Amino acid sequence: MGIVLLVSFSESRNEESARMDPALLRERELFKKRALSTPAVEKRHAASDSESHKRKKPKVEKEGSSGSKHGSESSNGKFNIKTSSGYKFGCLAKIVNYMKTRHQNGDTHHLNLEEILDETKLLDISMKQKQWLMTEALANNPKIDVRDGSYGFKPKYNLKDKKALLRLLDKHDQLGLGGVLLDDVEEGLPNSAKAIKALGDQIIFVTRPDKKKILFYNDKHCQFTVDEEFQKLWRSVPVDSIDDEKIDEYLKKQGISSMQETGPKKVLPIHKRKKGGQKKRNFKTHNNHLAGVLEDYTDGVPSKK
Structure with a gap:
């Protein structure tokens, strides 16, 4: 039954096409050919924002141990x-x-x-x-x-004025402690330059080899003329054989402390090793036991003795 209906339907179509204008039929055939020869590309619809957001996996910032170890780095990795x-x-x-x-x-x-x-x-x-x-x-x-x-x-010496500085220097002189570094005075005495200038000749300046200045109390009661005979005796005593350690030990026994601790540290000279001459190499000789038997043929055959 289905085959009969299909045959009747195709026959009716052929009859309709036979009744149509031949020109229209040709145009329809040409249109079919062009449609078959042209490839059709299906355009995909652009994904919406919600779909694209679902596709993208969110990046999770891992807080590793490096963040706790390097506390000086900020969250963006830059040094803070x-x-x-x-x-x-x-x-x-x-x-x-x-x-x-x-x-x-x-x-x-x-x-x-x-x-x-x-x-x-x-x-x-x-x-x-x-x-x-x-x-x-x-x-x-x-x-x-x-x-x-x-x-x-908190300075080393807390000094309020020039009188306090003078008392400090006098105390150091009486106890045999020596002088006071100018740096320590400037650190503890407000407006130290003005105070030192006002004291004038009551202070004596001594410059160390490292250019640091030391302040001493100038006791004017000790200013007297020493007889020339005593000066000669003083200069005649040899001290070249006495080193600094023995002098320091003697001063300690007499109750006098030296300023060796505050003085500049001595730098021992570096002795460069002299390059010695090149040692002569000893070459081992062979055939010493044939010294009287071997003959030299460098200049030809030796003549018979």
């Missing part, structure tokens, strides 16, 4: 200088130098940490660094004096 140990100790050095300068200018009153950070322009340091400054750095620094949470500079 404000969290490094060099920056931390640089802040400490800046604070100590500032406290020393203000002490030398006469500002000897103590400051709390916030006031110090404000005057040194270190307002961007972290709470961890502030805690480190309060509990360790400033508290254990030998040049910082801590009083009830406030800080001040």
